[in-house]
Amino acid sequence: METYNIAVVGTGAVGQELLNVLAERNFPVGDLKLLATERSAGKEVEFKGKKYVIEETKPESFKGVDIALFAGGSASVEFAHHAVAAGAVVIDNGSAFRLDPKVPLIVPEVNPDAVKNHQGIIANPNCSTIQMVAALAPIHKNATIKRIVVSTYQAVSGAGAEAIDELMEQSQQCLNNNSVEKNVFPKQIAFNMLPHIDIFLENNYTKEEMKMVNETKKILNDQSIQITATAVRVPVVTGHSEAINIETVNKITRKDAIEILQQTPGIIVIDDPSNIQYPMPIDVKGKDEVFVGRIREDESIEKGLNLWVVADNLRKGAATNAVQIAELLIQK
Amino acid sequence: METYNIAVVGTGAVGQELLNVLAERNFPVGDLKLLATERSAGKEVEFKGKKYVIEETKPESFKGVDIALFAGGSASVEFAHHAVAAGAVVIDNGSAFRLDPKVPLIVPEVNPDAVKNHQGIIANPNCSTIQMVAALAPIHKNATIKRIVVSTYQAVSGAGAEAIDELMEQSQQCLNNNSVEKNVFPKQIAFNMLPHIDIFLENNYTKEEMKMVNETKKILNDQSIQITATAVRVPVVTGHSEAINIETVNKITRKDAIEILQQTPGIIVIDDPSNIQYPMPIDVKGKDEVFVGRIREDESIEKGLNLWVVADNLRKGAATNAVQIAELLIQK
Numbered sequence: 067m068e069t070y071n072i073a074v075v076g077t078g079a080v081g082q083e084l085l086n087v088l089a090e091r092n093f094p095v096g097d098l099k100l101l102a103t104e105r106s107a108g109k110e111v112e113f114k115g116k117k118y119v120i121e122e123t124k125p126e127s128f129k130g131v132d133i134a135l136f137a138g139g140s141a142s143v144e145f146a147h148h149a150v151a152a153g154a155v156v157i158d159n160g161s162a163f164r165l166d167p168k169v170p171l172i173v174p175e176v177n178p179d180a181v182k183n184h185q186g187i188i189a190n191p192n193c194s195t196i197q198m199v200a201a202l203a204p205i206h207k208n209a210t211i212k213r214i215v216v217s218t219y220q221a222v223s224g225a226g227a228e229a230i231d232e233l234m235e236q237s238q239q240c241l242n243n244n245s246v247e248k249n250v251f252p253k254q255i256a257f258n259m260l261p262h263i264d265i266f267l268e269n270n271y272t273k274e275e276m277k278m279v280n281e282t283k284k285i286l287n288d289q290s291i292q293i294t295a296t297a298v299r300v301p302v303v304t305g306h307s308e309a310i311n312i313e314t315v316n317k318i319t320r321k322d323a324i325e326i327l328q329q330t331p332g333i334i335v336i337d338d339p340s341n342i343q344y345p346m347p348i349d350v351k352g353k354d355e356v357f358v359g360r361i362r363e364d365e366s367i368e369k370g371l372n373l374w375v376v377a378d379n380l381r382k383g384a385a386t387n388a389v390q391i392a393e394l395l396i397q398k
Numbered sequence: 399m400e401t402y403n404i405a406v407v408g409t410g411a412v413g414q415e416l417l418n419v420l421a422e423r424n425f426p427v428g429d430l431k432l433l434a435t436e437r438s439a440g441k442e443v444e445f446k447g448k449k450y451v452i453e454e455t456k457p458e459s460f461k462g463v464d465i466a467l468f469a470g471g472s473a474s475v476e477f478a479h480h481a482v483a484a485g486a487v488v489i490d491n492g493s494a495f496r497l498d499p500k501v502p503l504i505v506p507e508v509n510p511d512a513v514k515n516h517q518g519i520i521a522n523p524n525c526s527t528i529q530m531v532a533a534l535a536p537i538h539k540n541a542t543i544k545r546i547v548v549s550t551y552q553a554v555s556g557a558g559a560e561a562i563d564e565l566m567e568q569s570q571q572c573l574n575n576n577s578v579e580k581n582v583f584p585k586q587i588a589f590n591m592l593p594h595i596d597i598f599l600e601n602n603y604t605k606e607e608m609k610m611v612n613e614t615k616k617i618l619n620d621q622s623i624q625i626t627a628t629a630v631r632v633p634v635v636t637g638h639s640e641a642i643n644i645e646t647v648n649k650i651t652r653k654d655a656i657e658i659l660q661q662t663p664g665i666i667v668i669d670d671p672s673n674i675q676y677p678m679p680i681d682v683k684g685k686d687e688v689f690v691g692r693i694r695e696d697e698s699i700e701k702g703l704n705l706w707v708v709a710d711n712l713r714k715g716a717a718t719n720a721v722q723i724a725e726l727l728i729q730k
Contacts, residue, residue, distance in 0.1 A: 238573055252674050257635050257680065258679055269694070296549075296643075296704055302590060307630075320602065342585075345593075362603055365626060
C-alpha cells in the first residue's frame with residue numbers, strides 16, 4: 067500500500083484529534099512528523115502505539131513531507147509557503163487562507179471536486195461553518211436556499227485545551243462559591259453565555275460571525291445566498307449547536323427535509339419529539355457525523371424551515387474534515 | 399397610605415422573588431397571605447422582617463384578598479376563579495389564561511392600558527416573551543416589525559428551584575467524573591444544551607416556542623407580525639438570553655436602534671464592542687431591566703436588525719413584571 071509522509075503542525079486539542087482521526091480511519095501514514103512551537107518541542111506523543119517527539123516548526127521542517135496538516139492558529143501564515151515550496155500539500159485548519167481565491171475551501175460531502183484546483187494549500191473551513199454547510203447543502207440542492215439566519219451555541223473546546231480547563235476550574239470555583247479566575251476568555255464562561263467569539267470587526271459583527279457568512283458562500287459556490295449570524299460561546303465542553311432558520315425558493319416540508327437528510331452521507335437525523343429525541347452536545351462527542359433535529363416548517367414565512375444542528379467541533383468541525391480532505395487528495 | 403391585602407400563591411423560586419420585589423418596591427401590602435400546596439404548608443417565610451406561615455391553598459383562601467399573585471404552574475387553573483369570586487384581582491404567572499380574549503396580557507412598559515379591560519384575571523406573559531417584547535416594542539413603534547426569528551438560551555431557574563439544584567448537582571457529578579442523576583430535566587443539563595422547553599406540540603414546535611409566537615402578537619396587539627422561535631435550555635442558573643433577528647417595514651440603523659432603546663424606560667443598552675461590553679446572564683441577576691446589546695444591521699436583508707437580549711427570568715421575566723402589573727392596578 068502506498069503511504070504518505072505526514073506532518074501535523076500543532077499539538078493542542080485539534081492536533082491531538084488529528085492524530086486520533088488519522089489512526090481511526092487508517093490513513094496510510096508513512097513517516098510522521100509532529101511539529102509545534104518551541105514551548106511544546108521535546109514532548110512525546112503516541113500514535114498507533116509508537117512514540118514521537120515533538121519538534122519545533124522551522125522553515126526546513128517540511129522536507130520529504132507529502133501532506134502537512136496545520137491544526138490552526140497562525141502557524142500556517144508563517145510556514146505554509148515553506149511547506150508548499152518543499153513539495154507538501156498543506157491542509158490548513160486556520161482562517162488565514164480560507165477566502166483566498168487560489169485556495170479551495172472544502173467540506174468533502176459538499177464540494178469534493180474543489181480539491182482538484184489546489185495550488186498547494188487547501189483550507190479547512192471554520193468549525194461552525196462546516197456543520198451548517200454539511201446540513202444545508204443537500205437542502206440547498208433540492209430547494210435553493212435564499213437566506214440563512216443562524217444563532218450558534220459553541221463549546222469552549224473550540225478555543226483550545228486551556229479553555230476546557232478554564233471552564234472546569236471556573237465551574238468548580240462557582241460551586242464552591244469562590245471567586246472566578248479568568249485567563250482564556252475575557253469574561254466568566256462557567257454558568258454564563260458570551261455573545262462573543264473571535265474579535266469584533268468594524269461592522270460590529272465578530273470575525274466568527276463573518277466566517278459563517280463568507281465561508282458558506284464560498285463552499286456552496288453561491289454568492290447570492292444571504293446569511294446573518296450570531297455566534298455565542300456557551301459552557302459546554304465539546305459539541306457546537308446551531309439554531310438555523312432558512313428561507314427557500316421552493317417549498318420544502320419537514321417530511322421532505324428529513325428524507326433528504328437521511329439519505330445524505332455524514333448526516334444523522336435525530337428528530338422524534340414524541341420520544342424526546344433530538345441532538346445534544348453530550349451525545350456527539352467523538353462522532354464524525356453532523357446531527358440534525360428539531361426540523362420544523364417555519365410558520366412565519368411561506369417557504370422556510372428551522373433546524374437544530376449539532377456536531378463535535380474538534381472532529382467534523384476540525385480534525386475529521388481535514389483528514390477527509392487528505393483522503394480526497396490521495397484518491398486523486 | 400392605602401394598603402392592599404395580598405395573597406402570593408406558590409412559594410418556589412418565583413414565589414420567593416415576588417416577595418422580594420413587593421418588599422423592594424415598597425408595594426403597599428396590607429395583610430399578606432402565603433398560599434401553596436399541602437407539601438409546603440406550615441413552613442415559615444419572612445417578609446419585611448415579619449414571619450408568615452404558609453397555608454394550603456383552598457377555594458375559601460381568598461376572602462378579603464385584594465390582589466392574588468399566582469407564581470405559576472397550575473394553581474390558577476384550580477383557584478383563580480375562586481379568588482375572583484371572593485373579590486380579588488388575580489395576576490397569574492401561569493400560562494392557562496394568557497391567550498383568553500377576556501384576559502389582558504401585560505408588559506407594563508408596552509401595553510399598560512390593557513389593565514383597564516380586566517374582568518378579574520390579568521395574565522403575566524411567559525418569561526422569554528416578556529424580555530423580547532420589552533426590547534422590540536419601541537422598535538416596532540418606530541419601524542414596524544414584519545418578522546421575528548428568535549433563538550433562546552434559557553436558564554434553568556425558569557424550571558424552578560429544584561432545577562437549579564439539579565444543574566449544581568450534575569455539574570459537580572461531571573467535575574468528579576461520576577454518573578449524572580436526572581430528576582427535573584429529561585436529559586443531562588450540566589455542560590449540555592436541550593432544544594426542548596415545555597412539551598412538544600403537534601406542529602413539532604414546543605409549547606414554549608409557540609408561547610413566544612402567540613403572546614407576542616397579543617401583547618403588541620398586532621396579528622400581522624410573523625414570528626418563529628427555537629427555545630433552548632442552557633446550563634446557566636439565572637438569566638435568559640435571546641438572539642433576535644427582525645425584519646422591519648422601515649429601515650432602522652444600529653444608531654437609531656440604540657437611541658430608541660436608550661430612551662425606553664426599563665431597557666439598558668450595553669453595546670460597546672471595542673471595550674468588550676455586552677449583556678450576559680451573570681450580570682443581570684437581581685436586575686429588573688431588560689438588557690440589550692450586539693445591535694447590528696442585518697446585512698442579509700435590506701431592512702433588518704440583530705439584537706442580543708438578556709434579562710433575569712425570575713425578575714422582569716416573572717416577579718417584577720407581575721408586581722408592575724399590580725402597581726398599574728392600584729394606580730387606576
